[in-house]
């Protein structure tokens with residue numbers, strides 16, 4: 520039986536598994552079943568907590584989308600990871616250093632119950648997003664079903680395209696998100712954000728996530744939207760991002776500096792599942 524903890528960050532939900540104190544062998548089919556909301560536990564992503572590969576970090580953690588694909592970054596997941604290792608007594612400090620496939624991050628469990636994450640330095644060059652483009656632009660254009668969509672592109676450890684719209688409630692998230700998530704422009708596919716700027720420090724956002732579909736919140740998507748808005752001159756740090764599941768706070772001081780994400784992380788239930 521596989522022991523797991525169900526967690527959520529603004530409704531973006533996770534199955535978190537301690538792969539330090541139990542042997543975990545989950546192939547892509549097993550991961551998909553685990554994430555399935557009818558035949559399994561149900562979640563947007565699965566997080567595997569592993570021992571550190573070096574003494575410079577406290578843990579390593581791996582991220583898998585509901586489609587079973589492994590990815591390198593998850594902002595809401597990082598906060599839940601921090602809450603998990605602290606609640607399980609796997610660490611007795613509120614500052615946690617972790618390594619993912621995207622690199623190293625530092626997380627802080629804060630007094631008010633929120634978690635702050637240093638998400639790393641955003642990357643803007645097309646080859647680093649990755650995005651097929653001849654050069655870096657603040658705005659790219661793609662045609663979907665006869666309509667030109669303009670977007671900003673950035674990697675925050677995972678690829679994001681951010682489209683600015685007048686009203687996120689009217690945005691064609693599923694129709695356009697489905698096409699763009701797997702568009703040939705994005706060699707590794709992409710997370711597609713639809714952002715409505717409200718004022719210089721405040722925006723609304725919906726995200727069609729790579730490998731999962733639209734989620735109630737996307738932490739890396741909120742970081743990507745804030746970075747794109749700041750570079751396009753429509754936002755200034757700090758930025759409050761309102762997603763369907765709630766609000767995240769982003770700070771970024773500009774190119775070459777890390778982006779910071781703050782928000783909640785909640786344990787929902789513990790369980791065991793036959794795999």
Ligand SMILES: N[C@H](CCC[C@H](N)C(=O)O)C(=O)O
Pocket residue numbers: 531563564584590591592593594595596677678710728729730731734736737738739740
């Ligand atoms: N779907 C994302 C991974 C999860 C990101 C999201 N849940 C977050 O909070 O950042 C990707 O394929 O890069």
